[in-house]
Amino acid sequence: MFERISGSLLDPDALYAKNIGLFHNPELRGLNLVMGFTGFADAGHVVRQITDELLDTLDSERVAVFDADQLMDYRSRRPHVTFVEDHLQDYQPPTLALYRLVDGLGKPFLFLAGFEPDLQWERFARAVVQIVEALDVNLVTWIHSIPMPVPHTRPVGVTVHGNRPELIEGISSWKPTVEVPAAVGHVLELRLTDAGRNVAGYVIHVPHYLAEAEYPTAAVAGLEYLGAATSLMLPTDRLRESGREVGRQIAEQIEASEEVQQVVSRLEARYDEKAEGTVRRSLLANENDELPDGDALGAAVEAYLARENPAS
Numbered sequence: 001m002f003e004r005i006s007g008s009l010l011d012p013d014a015l016y017a018k019n020i021g022l023f024h025n026p027e028l029r030g031l032n033l034v035m036g037f038t039g040f041a042d043a044g045h046v047v048r049q050i051t052d053e054l055l056d057t058l059d060s061e062r063v064a065v066f067d068a069d070q071l072m073d074y075r076s077r078r079p080h081v082t083f084v085e086d087h088l089q090d091y092q093p094p095t096l097a098l099y100r101l102v103d104g105l106g107k108p109f110l111f112l113a114g115f116e117p118d119l120q121w122e123r124f125a126r127a128v129v130q131i132v133e134a135l136d137v138n139l140v141t142w143i144h145s146i147p148m149p150v151p152h153t154r155p156v157g158v159t160v161h162g163n164r165p166e167l168i169e170g171i172s173s174w175k176p177t178v179e180v181p182a183a184v185g186h187v188l189e190l191r192l193t194d195a196g197r198n199v200a201g202y203v204i205h206v207p208h209y210l211a212e213a214e215y216p217t218a219a220v221a222g223l224e225y226l227g228a229a230t231s232l233m234l235p236t237d238r239l240r241e242s243g244r245e246v247g248r249q250i251a252e253q254i255e256a257s258e259e260v261q262q263v264v265s266r267l268e269a270r271y272d273e274k275a276e277g278t279v280r281r282s283l284l285a286n287e288n289d290e291l292p293d294g295d296a297l298g299a300a301v302e303a304y305l306a307r308e309n310p311a312s
Contacts, residue, residue, distance in 0.1 A: 015124060027108070077118070117184055146201060220236045
């Protein structure tokens with residue numbers, strides 16, 4: 001049962017409703033929190049795939065629900081409804097909620113997922129910081145993806161940022177100073193850092209020519225990085241299988257086009273030239289610095305697309 005939303009319009013408490021019994025359960029204290037928001041870039045539909053996979057395959061329970069009417073511009077992102085002959089059904093209201101999930105080894109963690117708010121970012125950030133402090137969250141990790149001029153034939157790259165050096169140093173080799181369009185996750189990271197909370201963000205690099213398609217391989221990489229950072233066993237089997245099928249389809253399309261082959265070859269040459277001699281640490285390595293078969297993750301060696309707005 002959720003408590004009633006009440007309070008000042010600017011009060012963060014009035015932005016979400018709690019599952020009272022669960023929110024105040026001591027077992028929720030000190031867990032790790034994973035965050036992902038759809039609506040910003042999401043190249044390869046990485047965040048959406050990760051969200052679907054976690055909520056579809058793991059035991060879950062809602063801890064809190066945010067008020068979509070206060071956070072979303074419905075006219076810019078209209079929800080879907082189905083028209084069946086002479087009536088409407090299956091209206092899909094936007095959802096942004098905090099969940100308690102249990103990983104493959106029975107370890108609980110928190111998951112904040114749903115649409116990226118269009119409105120009231122600072123108020124939303126205060127609400128999230130408030131929740132993090134109330135639940136004494138151990139580590140906050142969040143993920144999004146961007147299009148990059150990299151080939152799909154090389155390991156998926158990542159850029160890591162935050163205030164936990166052991167989760168950042170040696171993982172990403174791309175450390176520029178660059179102005180980029182902000183996402184609500186960036187604001188949350190800044191406000192959580194200001195509040196003295198542990199936070200790390202992962203940006204998955206998706207080949208720009210696959211950015212509009214569903215690219216499961218990038219979602220698998222994202223889950224692996226999140227799992228390694230939080231010591232969670234997150235599900236990847238279904239996405240791996242989907243990735244193999246998508247890989248076969250990509251190979252067939254490339255084989256049918258000499259022009260596409262040339263594009264991919266040029267990207268491979270640039271990638272290999274930049275990566276030559278680069279040594280990176282991986283959170284996924286074992287004690288012998290060896291990676292599980294098929295799980296090697298390459299360096300983030302390319303800058304954002306040469307555009308004014310890489311999210312476009």
